[in-house]
Amino acid sequence: MDINLNDLLRRYRSYPFEDYPVKTPHTGVVFLKVKEGQTVKGPSGEWLQRPGTLLYVIERERNVKRMTALWSGQVSEICLDIEGQFVEAGELLFSIRHQLDKEEIIDRILTQVLYILPAPQRARYLLAPEISARMEKQPKEGVSVGPGDEVLIMSLMKRDTVISYEGVPGALYKVYFKSGDTVEQESPLLGICPPDKLRYVQKVIQRIRTEWEK
Amino acid sequence: MADSGKLLSQLADRISYLIDIKGNSEWSNVGDLLGRIQWLRQSLFEIKEADLFEEIDRIEDRISFLEDRVAEKLGPAEIVNIVRSPQRFTLMDILENVYDSYTELGGEGDCNIDPAIMVARATISRRVKNKLYSHHVMVIGHEKGRGEEYRNGGCARPWGNDKALRYMRVAETEGIPIHFYIFTPGSYPIEDYPGAAQQIARNLYVMAKLKVPMVSFISEGGSGGAEAIGVSGLRLMGSRGYYSVISPEGAAAIEGKIREGEKVPRELVEHCAVQLKITAEDNLKLGTVDRIIEEPPLGARRDDFPFFRRLRYEILRATDEVVLKTKNFRAFRAYALKRRKEEGKEVPEDFDLFISWSLTDLEIERLIEFRLKKYMELGNGYFLENKNVLTEGIRKTKIFASKTYYDLRYGLLRPHRRNVQKVIEEVSSEGSVFLRKVTEPVMAAYDFIFPQPERPGKVVRSEGPEHRSIFAEEWESYVSPLANEDRTVTCPNASKYGCLDLWVPDLYGEFCGVCPNCGHHFPLEYQWYLENLFDKNSVHEFNDHIASCNPLDFQGYDVRLKKDIKRTGRNSSMITFDAEVWGLRLVVAMLFSNFRGGTVGTAEGEKFVRACDVAGTTRRPLLAYIHSTGGIRIHEGTLGVVQMPKCTLAVREYNDNGGLYIVVYDNNSYAGPVASFLGCSLYQFGIRSSRIGFAGPRVIRETTGQDVPPDYHSAKNALKRGHIQGIWDRREFKKNLHDALMTLGGPNLYYK
Numbered sequence: 016m017d018i019n020l021n022d023l024l025r026r027y028r029s030y031p032f033e034d035y036p037v038k039t040p041h042t043g044v045v046f047l048k049v050k051e052g053q054t055v056k057g058p059s060g061e062w063l064q065r066p067g068t069l070l071y072v073i074e075r076e077r078n079v080k081r082m083t084a085l086w087s088g089q090v091s092e093i094c095l096d097i098e099g100q101f102v103e104a105g106e107l108l109f110s111i112r113h114q115l116d117k118e119e120i121i122d123r124i125l126t127q128v129l130y131i132l133p134a135p136q137r138a139r140y141l142l143a144p145e146i147s148a149r150m151e152k153q154p155k156e157g158v159s160v161g162p163g164d165e166v167l168i169m170s171l172m173k174r175d176t177v178i179s180y181e182g183v184p185g186a187l188y189k190v191y192f193k194s195g196d197t198v199e200q201e202s203p204l205l206g207i208c209p210p211d212k213l214r215y216v217q218k219v220i221q222r223i224r225t226e227w228e229k
Numbered sequence: 230m231a232d233s234g235k236l237l238s239q240l241a242d243r244i245s246y247l248i249d250i251k252g253n254s255e256w257s258n259v260g261d262l263l264g265r266i267q268w269l270r271q272s273l274f275e276i277k278e279a280d281l282f283e284e285i286d287r288i289e290d291r292i293s294f295l296e297d298r299v300a301e302k303l304g305p306a307e308i309v310n311i312v313r314s315p316q317r318f319t320l321m322d323i324l325e326n327v328y329d330s331y332t333e334l335g336g337e338g339d340c341n342i343d344p345a346i347m348v349a350r351a352t353i354s355r356r357v358k359n360k361l362y363s364h365h366v367m368v369i370g371h372e373k374g375r376g377e378e379y380r381n382g383g384c385a386r387p388w389g390n391d392k393a394l395r396y397m398r399v400a401e402t403e404g405i406p407i408h409f410y411i412f413t414p415g416s417y418p419i420e421d422y423p424g425a426a427q428q429i430a431r432n433l434y435v436m437a438k439l440k441v442p443m444v445s446f447i448s449e450g451g452s453g454g455a456e457a458i459g460v461s462g463l464r465l466m467g468s469r470g471y472y473s474v475i476s477p478e479g480a481a482a483i484e485g486k487i488r489e490g491e492k493v494p495r496e497l498v499e500h501c502a503v504q505l506k507i508t509a510e511d512n513l514k515l516g517t518v519d520r521i522i523e524e525p526p527l528g529a530r531r532d533d534f535p536f537f538r539r540l541r542y543e544i545l546r547a548t549d550e551v552v553l554k555t556k557n558f559r560a561f562r563a564y565a566l567k568r569r570k571e572e573g574k575e576v577p578e579d580f581d582l583f584i585s586w587s588l589t590d591l592e593i594e595r596l597i598e599f600r601l602k603k604y605m606e607l608g609n610g611y612f613l614e615n616k617n618v619l620t621e622g623i624r625k626t627k628i629f630a631s632k633t634y635y636d637l638r639y640g641l642l643r644p645h646r647r648n649v650q651k652v653i654e655e656v657s658s659e660g661s662v663f664l665r666k667v668t669e670p671v672m673a674a675y676d677f678i679f680p681q682p683e684r685p686g687k688v689v690r691s692e693g694p695e696h697r698s699i700f701a702e703e704w705e706s707y708v709s710p711l712a713n714e715d716r717t718v719t720c721p722n723a724s725k726y727g728c729l730d731l732w733v734p735d736l737y738g739e740f741c742g743v744c745p746n747c748g749h750h751f752p753l754e755y756q757w758y759l760e761n762l763f764d765k766n767s768v769h770e771f772n773d774h775i776a777s778c779n780p781l782d783f784q785g786y787d788v789r790l791k792k793d794i795k796r797t798g799r800n801s802s803m804i805t806f807d808a809e810v811w812g813l814r815l816v817v818a819m820l821f822s823n824f825r826g827g828t829v830g831t832a833e834g835e836k837f838v839r840a841c842d843v844a845g846t847t848r849r850p851l852l853a854y855i856h857s858t859g860g861i862r863i864h865e866g867t868l869g870v871v872q873m874p875k876c877t878l879a880v881r882e883y884n885d886n887g888g889l890y891i892v893v894y895d896n897n898s899y900a901g902p903v904a905s906f907l908g909c910s911l912y913q914f915g916i917r918s919s920r921i922g923f924a925g926p927r928v929i930r931e932t933t934g935q936d937v938p939p940d941y942h943s944a945k946n947a948l949k950r951g952h953i954q955g956i957w958d959r960r961e962f963k964k965n966l967h968d969a970l971m972t973l974g975g976p977n978l979y980y981k
Contacts, residue, residue, distance in 0.1 A: 078718055
């Protein structure tokens, strides 16, 4: 947990992007449909039902696959020499430089700073009544949890199992699920912030929210 | 001055109405005229009274002239605008002006299950020789709501149609006639329980045999939504109403292949409105309505009291006619009613004729018979049938012979044989019990003295069909031509479940078009089912001589129809045939996608009705296998729409006679057919990866303004909503169908 928040912020300020490599899923002949520096859009719609921008076409055994962008951003480091060539699986075609917005940066910082409690298995999760009541009374940053506290109820096959918190003591900073939702295994459930970092984290997030452009 | 204010307000209403009809304010500068009136209203006290009235007279003359001009050349698109005008009369106006009193049922105003559907228990009276007679009726209709948003423009939600059905049953319990008033642009296309399509189908199914006289009046008849409360003994229509399979805008979007979000050209909308034959005169010619009620030249408005008087007279007369048809002694009264009709357009002050609307059991039977007969005749003559005196004679003789044979075999001899068998069984059971009582002590003593060693019991084989792999048969007989390509395809679920690419000969050969990893069903041609689902050489098609045509002379449709006939080698999108599934004979009606997208028109409707008749006569189960259907064929207009009640009535008749009707959906099944003869089935199943619903995602988005999830119409969701009873795997289709045929259905089937 020894992370310097200032270093993190400086890093995101100097390079507020995430580079997603676009690699071929399998062998085939590739035909690129984008150019260097072109802006592409990721899937959209309420259920992400509208596919993103067409990136390239890969043909194998007369099966022409249209590969679309999974992230929004700009095309960079494009390998133009592979146009119309046969490539192996996992060949890097180009990268999509995705500009992080402030919520994404906050999320990334929090995942590194907070102590994350992951879902032990795919099930329905509910906040423990005591925690839930305390969260209603006071702001969630103020709800403190310590080892041995019953924080969650896992509901699976009509059986409710209480999950106790076993990490470092701290304040419950972020709840990653809606009470009663089904959560996949290993997905984050709760983010707990150690008390010594709480004020500092809040300050940094406040700064990002106010100062960051997008 | 007060009078002038009122006059100006009336003139402003008349101009707004003209703008509504023409669809724009630029026509003949009516917009300027309206501006002038607004100015006069504002400067009412600044102008001399004489000048003001002179100006009002001038404007009134101009408006009257414009109204006459509009009335002279009133096109179908303008009639649609009249119907949609907020100044047009609504159901509430009818209840207030046509009926003596009414009590709204199922909620009031916006405190209602669905304010778009209004139900009222009303009283309507007539004067005969200075004596007043009152009739109680149930009034059910759409309320467009005088502009209120909560009425949803008369688009009934599924639960609104359910409410209508509930009160139809109340009317049946109380034995009072029902008056339906149709003011809907269409049903609200949502799948939430009970589901738009399924509820309309349920309504049609119940209305088919409702034991009360029903009369309907159409002002705005928007396809399936209109049919949900439209089955009746007599269908009336306002002379400025419209009744259509689809809105002219919808038809234009399809015809012009307009992309979503793009504006549909006005000329194309007007062209489609003409082509669809939606006016009252057109519908009367086509036989989809029985009578037109005359309205003023520019349509009746909310304060048109002479029209309400006429409507009251016509609705009384129509109910009388429906009732009178069922009576034994009716000649003089029928003559009197007919004479009234011929007397002219004047509405008489009194009726001089009283007909009681209560019916005896026998009369109710006749009422239902007449209804069935009336609907079976709808659309007849609007499909092609190669018949001459000889073939028609042979067909009728065949029908008569098979009816006599099957009636004798299964209607007369089998019940007799069953009764005899039952008596024998009873007697033998009684005898065995009696004998056991007598012989038991002797046998016990014998067993005690001479004990027998125990022997293992014999293994009894089940009588069920021997399970055979579908693959073996498939390799023997038929392989989809899709398998002839040397290439691979990607499963649409590959990103979700990591399915590997599939080699086409494997996929369409050994795998029967099913992804071996996730079970996604790739579409297969209908021939695959003909060859693999039924026993070899058991498929015998009938009524293949009935062909689709272009009954409305829809421009450009002839060419497309010919192209489809040439491409598919078939005359219509429905194939009806006898077949066998592991020796079990059944009748099948199949809608397939290659011919006009599997849409239903008069030819398809007639073929389906005849298939029901064949199945009913031969006591065989009826399977409707829907390879794909896109709804009712818009090029056949309301002739297509009336196939919905027609086919549903046929299904009801078949079911009531002890038939077993199973529907299996495959690929895409939408709109009219699902909202009628398919959705009314008691047993509906979906093949995996099929989509079932009322309207497609685009129509839902355009109508409700809300997007729907990509899996909104999936078979899985249809199952969750209770619209289907199960999802079948294509590879198990034959086995599942056989199981269903064996386990479902009553004792009237030939094999039970």
